[in-house]
Amino acid sequence: MQQNTDQDSARIQVRKLDSSGAGFQQQLSTLLAFEAETDDAIESAVATILADVKRRGDAAVLEYTNKFDRIPGGAASMAAFDIGQDELQQALAALPDAQRAALQVAAERIRVFHERQKQELNGFTYTEADGTVLGQRVTPLDRVGIYVPGGKAAYPSSVLMNAIPAQVAGVKEIVMVVPTPDGVKNRMVLAAAAIAGVTRVITIGGAQAVGALAYGTETIGAVDKIVGPGNAYVAAAKRRVFGTVGIDMIAGPSEILVLCDGSTDPDWVAMDLFSQAEHDELAQAILLCPDAEYIARVEASIHKLLPTMPRRATIATSMSDRGALVKVRDMDEACAIANHIAAEHLEISAAEPQQWADQIRHAGAMFLGRFSSESLGDYCCGPNHVLPTSRTARFSSPLGVYDFQKRSSVLFVSEAGAQTLGKVAAELAYGEGLQAHARSAELRLQAGVGNDDSTPS
Amino acid sequence: MQQNTDQDSARIQVRKLDSSGAGFQQQLSTLLAFEAETDDAIESAVATILADVKRRGDAAVLEYTNKFDRIPGGAASMAAFDIGQDELQQALAALPDAQRAALQVAAERIRVFHERQKQELNGFTYTEADGTVLGQRVTPLDRVGIYVPGGKAAYPSSVLMNAIPAQVAGVKEIVMVVPTPDGVKNRMVLAAAAIAGVTRVITIGGAQAVGALAYGTETIGAVDKIVGPGNAYVAAAKRRVFGTVGIDMIAGPSEILVLCDGSTDPDWVAMDLFSQAEHDELAQAILLCPDAEYIARVEASIHKLLPTMPRRATIATSMSDRGALVKVRDMDEACAIANHIAAEHLEISAAEPQQWADQIRHAGAMFLGRFSSESLGDYCCGPNHVLPTSRTARFSSPLGVYDFQKRSSVLFVSEAGAQTLGKVAAELAYGEGLQAHARSAELRLQAGVGNDDSTPS
Numbered sequence: 075m076q077q078n079t080d081q082d083s084a085r086i087q088v089r090k091l092d093s094s095g096a097g098f099q100q101q102l103s104t105l106l107a108f109e110a111e112t113d114d115a116i117e118s119a120v121a122t123i124l125a126d127v128k129r130r131g132d133a134a135v136l137e138y139t140n141k142f143d144r145i146p147g148g149a150a151s152m153a154a155f156d157i158g159q160d161e162l163q164q165a166l167a168a169l170p171d172a173q174r175a176a177l178q179v180a181a182e183r184i185r186v187f188h189e190r191q192k193q194e195l196n197g198f199t200y201t202e203a204d205g206t207v208l209g210q211r212v213t214p215l216d217r218v219g220i221y222v223p224g225g226k227a228a229y230p231s232s233v234l235m236n237a238i239p240a241q242v243a244g245v246k247e248i249v250m251v252v253p254t255p256d257g258v259k260n261r262m263v264l265a266a267a268a269i270a271g272v273t274r275v276i277t278i279g280g281a282q283a284v285g286a287l288a289y290g291t292e293t294i295g296a297v298d299k300i301v302g303p304g305n306a307y308v309a310a311a312k313r314r315v316f317g318t319v320g321i322d323m324i325a326g327p328s329e330i331l332v333l334c335d336g337s338t339d340p341d342w343v344a345m346d347l348f349s350q351a352e353h354d355e356l357a358q359a360i361l362l363c364p365d366a367e368y369i370a371r372v373e374a375s376i377h378k379l380l381p382t383m384p385r386r387a388t389i390a391t392s393m394s395d396r397g398a399l400v401k402v403r404d405m406d407e408a409c410a411i412a413n414h415i416a417a418e419h420l421e422i423s424a425a426e427p428q429q430w431a432d433q434i435r436h437a438g439a440m441f442l443g444r445f446s447s448e449s450l451g452d453y454c455c456g457p458n459h460v461l462p463t464s465r466t467a468r469f470s471s472p473l474g475v476y477d478f479q480k481r482s483s484v485l486f487v488s489e490a491g492a493q494t495l496g497k498v499a500a501e502l503a504y505g506e507g508l509q510a511h512a513r514s515a516e517l518r519l520q521a522g523v524g525n526d527d528s529t530p531s
Numbered sequence: 532m533q534q535n536t537d538q539d540s541a542r543i544q545v546r547k548l549d550s551s552g553a554g555f556q557q558q559l560s561t562l563l564a565f566e567a568e569t570d571d572a573i574e575s576a577v578a579t580i581l582a583d584v585k586r587r588g589d590a591a592v593l594e595y596t597n598k599f600d601r602i603p604g605g606a607a608s609m610a611a612f613d614i615g616q617d618e619l620q621q622a623l624a625a626l627p628d629a630q631r632a633a634l635q636v637a638a639e640r641i642r643v644f645h646e647r648q649k650q651e652l653n654g655f656t657y658t659e660a661d662g663t664v665l666g667q668r669v670t671p672l673d674r675v676g677i678y679v680p681g682g683k684a685a686y687p688s689s690v691l692m693n694a695i696p697a698q699v700a701g702v703k704e705i706v707m708v709v710p711t712p713d714g715v716k717n718r719m720v721l722a723a724a725a726i727a728g729v730t731r732v733i734t735i736g737g738a739q740a741v742g743a744l745a746y747g748t749e750t751i752g753a754v755d756k757i758v759g760p761g762n763a764y765v766a767a768a769k770r771r772v773f774g775t776v777g778i779d780m781i782a783g784p785s786e787i788l789v790l791c792d793g794s795t796d797p798d799w800v801a802m803d804l805f806s807q808a809e810h811d812e813l814a815q816a817i818l819l820c821p822d823a824e825y826i827a828r829v830e831a832s833i834h835k836l837l838p839t840m841p842r843r844a845t846i847a848t849s850m851s852d853r854g855a856l857v858k859v860r861d862m863d864e865a866c867a868i869a870n871h872i873a874a875e876h877l878e879i880s881a882a883e884p885q886q887w888a889d890q891i892r893h894a895g896a897m898f899l900g901r902f903s904s905e906s907l908g909d910y911c912c913g914p915n916h917v918l919p920t921s922r923t924a925r926f927s928s929p930l931g932v933y934d935f936q937k938r939s940s941v942l943f944v945s946e947a948g949a950q951t952l953g954k955v956a957a958e959l960a961y962g963e964g965l966q967a968h969a970r971s972a973e974l975r976l977q978a979g980v981g982n983d984d985s986t987p988s
Binding site: 495 | 974
């Protein structure tokens with residue numbers, strides 16, 4: 075990957091592809107290819123830290139935190155890492171009014187959207203003719219851990235997006251961990267925790283925080299699931315504790331795919347591409363458009379606007395290395411390509427966008443129409459901004475209330491039901507060579523056992 | 532782990548615990564502790580096979596299959612591994628009538644239950660006062676792979692339980708792989724595939740089959756998700772391809788937890804414990820009961836019934852090594868312990884079981900009342916028998932239609948909505964230092980841009 079400085083960012087060169095060209099499929103595959111590197115040194119360090127936290131608990135977490143986060147003076151006990159609700163409320167009160175109001179509006183809108191998700195999933199129950207009752211119960215997780223990165227990449231919006239769905243789901247304890255490198259706290263992150271209903275904030279991070287949440291320590295109860303983004307150490311730790319606790323997806327670089335019919339202000343499209351590219355040098359921003367002349371206008375806007383961006387170096391690298399402006403035959407083909415890409419963020423910047431949205435089968439979030447910039451969704455429309463990346467929208471979903479709920483099947487077989495079902499079960503169990511299964515069903519075939527009180531009423 | 536032969540199985544000794552005893556919490560933790568071993572030799576072999584299948588495609592799959600499955604004579608091409616729909620239908624027709632009928636009844640009941648799951652999840656959409664439309668769309672996966680073990684552990688019921696939810700979800704292509712060691716096909720498995728709507732059956736297995744499904748080969752299209760149980764090689768391969776495709780959970784040993792008030796026929800309870808223990812020497816069967824005298828009766832039933840079981844060696848090992856009969860204070864305490872265990876299968880074998888079920892927060896499936904033996908649920912009640920094990924019911928769910936669907940957020944912001952939302956988004960984006968996000972929102976604040984045709988109508 076080339077390193078751009080602010081000086082050479084003017085030399086940005088975004089690849090231009092044509093879907094009619096020979097080898098387009100191969101070009102597209104190469105463009106989309108991304109494999110997260112697994113670094114043996116990180117894996118080994120993380121394994122050591124997790125084992126140590128599991129064995130020594132608080133003592134290990136304290137040592138690693140003092141060391142890795144360079145806590146000034148060194149904390150003497152875990153109690154030093156707890157931030158009380160008072161301090162969270164103070165952080166909220168201390169924000170500039172406009173910022174506090176913006177956080178509150180965003181939180182309220184996120185809550186409204188996620189309440190809809192909760193309403194959708196109620197479980198069900200039905201009774202059969204013989205009195206047998208079958209159903210599915212939906213219940214919240216008990217305790218959830220939310221990982222929030224510290225330092226530069228601390229995003230209050232991510233606190234809202236991770237904590238609010240958990241709260242809406244009915245999770246009783248929401249424990250947020252956030253490292254404070256050099257002891258520096260991020261006021262806006264703490265304010266977001268206050269708004270989002272986080273029940274405890276602990277200023278620890280890294281693999282040691284993931285281990286503490288997964289295994290529990292003397293002062294931190296084990297959680298049932300850990301969500302939230304982190305660096306390579308955090309990602310490796312989450313992978314390793316998966317099974318002991320649930321985890322959310324391991325996110326890849328962020329992506330935007332813009333489908334444009336060629337009639338949106340090209341500055342808007344260029345800036346939308348930038349808004350993804352500024353995240354990360356590995357981020358991916360792609361435009362699909364049937365109009366070559368329009369693509370040239372977007373390219374001109376890119377060159378015009380790039381020098382005005384504070385994060386132009388990151389944008390230039392991302393756009394040069396992983397971006398593309400793709401001329402397609404028509405919008406139908408754009409939709410077909412979009413289904414292959416299964417983008418995290420899909421903007422359909424076109425007149426009557428619904429006609430194209432109807433052709434989309436795979437996307438984390440769809441932004442329809444020229445006014446639906448991805449950035450509105452990132453902060454405050456209401457839907458979650460934690461979305462499946464790297465083509466995983468083919469099989470996974472935005473973070474949601476459902477990630478903080480689970481289902482249990484409920485089976486209440488009547489005595490009459492046991493007679494008919496028992497014969498079927500026994501037949502199949504013998505066929506599979508599982509005789510205890512068969513006998514267990516057959517024992518219930520005995521009539522008149524006088525256990526009627528256990529039949530569903 | 533001790534090896535039992537059929538002869539010494541009479542010497543079974545099931546541990547008896549008392550929740551009032553000192554050290555019960557520690558005893559329970561030790562009892563529940565299970566860590567899947569990761570075998571470096573298996574990991575390394577699987578990594579090699581997957582890389583080879585990714586690189587060489589069909590040629591690699593063909594070689595590994597001929598070798599590992601000892602295909603008689605050796606297949607000359609991948610075409611030899613395809614089983615056509617004709618052969619599936621012939622397998623179904625060739626079954627004994629009672630077996631075919633039982634499979635069909637089970638399939639129909641499974642379908643009815645899973646249709647209810649599908650009805651529950653429809654997505655939603657709502658329009659705000661300024662015309663902004665927000666919603667969530669639910670769509671099926673395109674292509675799914677179902678792994679079915681070959682040889683001894685081939686379970687037709689698992690074919691139904693994995694394939695029917697996918698079909699109900701609307702998955703167009705359901706590709707089943709099932710190894711045929713020594714070229715031997717399992718007629719009942721093929722018959723189940725015919726009933727369950729599997730669209731293609733390929734007689735390959737192991738890590739090579741997982742690789743073929745995940746990466747695709749010349750003759751096998753890549754799928755979006757792989758589900759179904761398998762041996763340690765298959766489990767390791769699924770873990771490794773996770774991210775490229777979705778996977779279901781990696782299942783641990785099967786478990787049953789019986790809560791009994793002491794008034795069920797003790798033979799029934801003993802046989803229910805056996806029905807789990809016969810699966811696997813690592814399977815876990817636990818009884819919680821407030822009545823010590825009743826526990827002694829169940830123990831007597833265990834000793835009486837064990838010699839009659841064809842799989843008594845496996846049952847004896849499982850019950851001795853991992854089973855327990857636990858005297859609890861009362862049924863309320865039993866429920867509290869059940870919430871800690873978060874069992875895969877929870878039987879509440881008691882009068883008026885709903886009162887106890889109401890106290891349960893975590894269980895894969897709850898079987899209420901004396902007639903609801905787990906074996907009925909395993910085969911034909913309708914709910915899925917693929918359930919979370921090893922305490923993962925704290926955060927995960929039975930396999931279901933929802934595992935073959937995913938959600939996409941839909942955001943269609945009106946011009947008016949972009950004005951209010953844009954200011955909020957810009958405020959927060961500047962706060963996070965993401966200026967392109969802010970500018971992207973601010974560009975939409977310009978009035979009268981004449982793009983009204985893209986506003987939701």
